[in-house]
Amino acid sequence: MKMRPGTQTGFLLCGKEWTDGEAMEVRSPWDQGLLGKVTVATRKDAREAVTHAVASVRRTRALPRWKRKEILEDIAAALIEQKERFAQLIVAEAGKPVRTARIEVERAILTFKTASEEAIRLGGESIPLDLTEGNEGRWGLVQRFPVGPVLAITPFNFPLMLVAHKLAPAIAAGCPVVLKPAPQTPFTALALGEVILKAGWPEEALAVLPLANEDTAWLAEREDRLKLVSFTGSAAVGWGLKARSGRKRVTLELGGNAALILHSDWRGSDVDQSQALEAVANRVAIGAFGYAGQSCISVQRVFVERTIFQTFLWKLVERAAKMVRGNPADEATEIGPVIRPADADRIEAWVKEAIEGGAKLVEGGGRDGSILQPTILTGTRSGMKVYDEEIFGPVVLVEPYDYFEEALAMVNRSRYGLQTGLYTRDAGRIMTAFRELEVGAVIVGDTPTWRLDPMPYGGVKDSGLGREGVRWAIEEMTEPRMLVMAGM
Incomplete structure (x- = not known):
């Protein structure tokens, strides 16, 4: 060949x-x-x-x-x-x-x-x-x-x-x-x-x-x-x-628009929780922006309990800003190009449409040819393409919630159902999520991007x-x- x-x-x-x-x-x-x-x-x-x-x-x-x-x-x-x-x-x-x-x-x-x-x-x-x-x-x-x-x-x-x-x-x-x-x-x-x-x-x-x-x-x-x-x-x-x-x-x-739920009980003390949120932010950044988000289980929607929302958001911003973009042949590169210039055009247009519709750009939004900056949005909602559809690019939405059941409903408010990540230490919440979430797999303690190839893999709905x-x-x-x- x-x-x-x-x-x-x-x-x-x-x-x-x-x-x-x-x-x-x-x-x-x-x-x-x-x-x-x-x-x-x-x-x-x-x-x-x-x-x-x-x-x-x-x-x-x-x-x-x-x-x-x-x-x-x-x-x-x-x-x-x-x-x-x-x-x-x-x-x-x-x-x-x-x-x-x-x-x-x-x-x-x-x-x-x-x-x-x-x-x-x-x-x-x-x-x-x-x-x-x-x-x-x-x-x-x-x-x-x-x-x-x-x-x-x-x-x-x-x-x-x-x-x-x-x-x-x-x-x-x-x-x-x-x-x-x-x-x-x-x-x-x-x-x-x-x-x-x-x-x-x-x-x-x-x-x-x-x-x-x-x-x-x-x-x-x-x-x-x-x-x-x-x-x-x-x-x-x-x-x-x-x-x-x-x-x-x-x-x-x-495809999918994979979601992740982050509950405030993921770690106990304030010191431990800060370290834990930093670790979660690192995993989310890799899951959302690695390979320019071109995976059907790329992290697209992150729902965070309101009490830790701002802390987590800025830890994610900090990690995203440090990610190395450039030539995929370079050993240090984490984010390369999207597959076609037309896909970069589409992703850029979807982000612009969301901002014009009231979403807030927290990080990124820029572009160098087919390489897009890791982009974080908040204030998104159903009806926006970035929320409803599969972005297939380095874009993640981060939104707060007040009650765990509310987060479950937000995950399910999608025509997709491939995998969902879940960060909580409560066994009751884990089993409730396992029972209620309309997805092919619930990944506890990691992002929905995690997959081991021998496991059964697939989704429901679209x-x-x-x-x-x-x-x-x-x-x-x-x-x-x-x-x-x-x-x-």
């Missing part, structure tokens, strides 16, 4: 790199320099990929568990060996700060290692059926089988880790995959595809196809030989794909459908089948 200015890289189909066709330029989010070109697959190419995927189902389904485990272990080993190569690809394509890019590679390694373990745990269940007279000697066996070819669609912001979350469970389950990576970050996905095939996964069971969005939608709608569509991206696109996917299974990991995390994704990619035995 090459990525040099002017060099054209082909898409991956049946183990070969195909360069015939229209080329798409891939540019650096940092300086808009040309990174390289990639061949765009056509509908004909996509149909051919599906044909090969269908033909490979019998082979992938028959791969013994030890072989799937071995393939996944070899992929993880290759990523360990090539860690810096993949980190630099992520920096170049996605504009992710290099320290954060290395963490992404580590997360992908963990995902493949976890999948290697889950591949041999994929078992069944024996069920007694001699429960009524006349059924003596009857029993049943339930086992999970791969659903078949999977269409996987991934976004730009985690070009390795989120691809791993599609491919690792598919390999563990025995499902062929047609992968459509984000147009901004195709090279990382193509490099991973080469690693996977070199590890022994059947060539016809993996295609990595940079496709036009309309051709991807056509594939989801018209190609009934695909059995599952697994999409990570925006809510509007995800729900549109689901509406067009007919009888296919669909899993959606979509934030998605189904769960990722290796074990749960394997369940989505398999279906239970029952064998009933009589008189044996």
